[in-house]
Amino acid sequence: MASTEQFTQAANDWDLETLYADLASAKGKRLTPVEKLHLRALLSGYSPTELAEKLNKSVKGVGVDLCNTLYQYVKNLVGKSDEKIENWRNIYEWLEEAGYKTQSSGEYESNDCLPLEFLIKRANITIDKHKVIVDINLRIVASKASEILKVEEIDTNGKV
Incomplete structure (x- = not known):
């Protein structure tokens, strides 16, 4: 068993x-x-x-x-x-x-930026006609609640 x-x-x-x-x-x-x-x-x-x-x-x-x-x-x-x-x-x-291994892809810290840990959980790449499509499951972890970005600061394309 x-x-x-x-x-x-x-x-x-x-x-x-x-x-x-x-x-x-x-x-x-x-x-x-x-x-x-x-x-x-x-x-x-x-x-x-x-x-x-x-x-x-x-x-x-x-x-x-x-x-x-x-x-x-x-x-x-x-x-x-x-x-x-x-x-x-x-x-x-x-x-x-294929992206199934969870590992820290790096930490970014600067005086002007928030200290965040980025964790890529999974990435898929597909080719459709003349386009390459990359889907990424990205997890962003802030070390303190005060460091979390406000939702309105992120537009629909994921840009700050």
């Missing part, structure tokens, strides 16, 4: 809820608890061999399961259906490149 208690460190570095939802779309139905567990293990840096050992499962069985499930969903999700997975780390890297 899959435990939601295992490999919880992945939740600190990854937007798991969005990733679960997007992978469910790629799969066509919700991820199973075992698929979520295996995904968290990979995102926590465990190799399939280490994952199998940690769960007292067959290394070959876990490898086959990953190849038939998660690896396929991730390849479909990130648009790499035709690419070969050379190493389990490809999954980690592809999901990181």
Whole structure:
């Protein structure tokens, strides 16, 4: 039985809820608890061999399961259906490149500006005819309530 208690460190570095939802779309139905567990293990840096050992499962069985499930969903999700997975780390890297890893992209501080932390949670790039469309899920965190920008200072294009 899959435990939601295992490999919880992945939740600190990854937007798991969005990733679960997007992978469910790629799969066509919700991820199973075992698929979520295996995904968290990979995102926590465990190799399939280490994952199998940690769960007292067959290394070959876990490898086959990953190849038939998660690896396929991730390849479909990130648009790499035709690419070969050379190493389990490809999954980690592809999901990181797709913007599912939550990390500080930088802090900006100056005497004239508010100290804000910017966190890009996810970015999608699509090409439509002769246009490149970039959708970014951006989270801005101010360290104090007094530093939050007033809504009227931001126009509809997101410019201050």
